[in-house]
Amino acid sequence: EVQVVESGGGLVQPGGSLRLSCAASGFTFSSNWMHWVRQAPGKGLVWVSHINNDGSSTSYADSVKGRFTVSRDNAKKTLYLQMNSLRAEDTAVYYCARVRPGSPDAFDIWGLGTMVTVSS
Amino acid sequence: DIQMTQSPSSLSASVGDRVTITCRASQSISSYLNWYQQKPGKAPKLLIYAASILQSGVPSRFSGSGSGTDFTLTISSLQPEDFATFYCQQSYITPPTFGQGTKVEIK
Numbered sequence: 001e002v003q004v005v006e007s008g009g010g011l012v013q014p015g016g017s018l019r020l021s022c023a024a025s026g027f028t029f030s031s032n033w034m035h036w037v038r039q040a041p042g043k044g045l046v047w048v049s050h051i052n053n054d055g056s057s058t059s060y061a062d063s064v065k066g067r068f069t070v071s072r073d074n075a076k077k078t079l080y081l082q083m084n085s086l087r088a089e090d091t092a093v094y095y096c097a098r099v100r101p102g103s104p105d106a107f108d109i110w111g112l113g114t115m116v117t118v119s120s
Numbered sequence: 121d122i123q124m125t126q127s128p129s130s131l132s133a134s135v136g137d138r139v140t141i142t143c144r145a146s147q148s149i150s151s152y153l154n155w156y157q158q159k160p161g162k163a164p165k166l167l168i169y170a171a172s173i174l175q176s177g178v179p180s181r182f183s184g185s186g187s188g189t190d191f192t193l194t195i196s197s198l199q200p201e202d203f204a205t206f207y208c209q210q211s212y213i214t215p216p217t218f219g220q221g222t223k224v225e226i227k
Contacts, residue, residue, distance in 0.1 A: 035216075044207065044218055044219075044220050044221045045156075045158075045164065045207055045209070045218040045221075046218070047215050047216045047217065047218070050214070059214050059215070061215055095163060095164075100166065100169060100175075103154075103169045103170060103211070104152065104211045105152075105154075105209075105211030105214075105216045106154045106166060106169035106170070106209075106211055107154075107156075107164070107166060107209075108166045108169075108175065110163035110164055110165070111163060112162075112163055113163060
């Protein structure tokens with residue numbers, strides 16, 4: 001079965017750090033660009049970051065630039081999001097999503113998400 | 121960034137109704153427009169990509185149209201399992217941006 005599963009969320013104090021993981025299975029992970037998308041409670045979807053298939057190119061939303069770092073380990077079929085200097089406004093469910101092969105930035109596989117709560 | 125505006129923000133409809141949701145981009149995005157369905161507590165699900173191509177496994181009652189700045193998602197006959205929030209998303213340029221969502225509720 002083609003799937004991605006996020007983990008690593010939790011409660012963290014403002015200014016703290018967290019590392020999210022996204023484990024992929026059922027497809028050739030190393031062939032796909034991957035994205036992180038977040039959703040604050042009761043709000044809409046907001047793009048966070050992407051990484052190309054070999055990890056050589058990344059991009060970030062302005063709101064997280066300089067604080068978040070996306071990376072991947074193709075041997076482990078795992079995507080990561082290192083989040084530093086966390087703020088209350090980073091509180092959200094974080095989804096990893098696969099880009100549909102051949103369709104620029106259409107996200108065809110999503111995980112269930114992992115909740116990040118930034119609060120003192 | 122390209123702004124995506126959906127209308128309406130919410131609607132009430134009955135089973136069997138024809139439902140239309142529109143999405144407008146702040147600049148031309150050709151056909152780089154995708155539609156997603158999200159149910160409460162669940163991940164989004166890709167319905168349509170490239171404005172009008174149905175994702176594998178998605179029922180044919182869903183259809184998409186449009187190009188440039190104006191796009192439409194149509195559900196030809198609303199089914200009980202279709203009550204959800206729908207989002208459009210442009211994939212023309214980074215950052216990919218989403219509309220604010222349209223919540224489809226039971227009348």
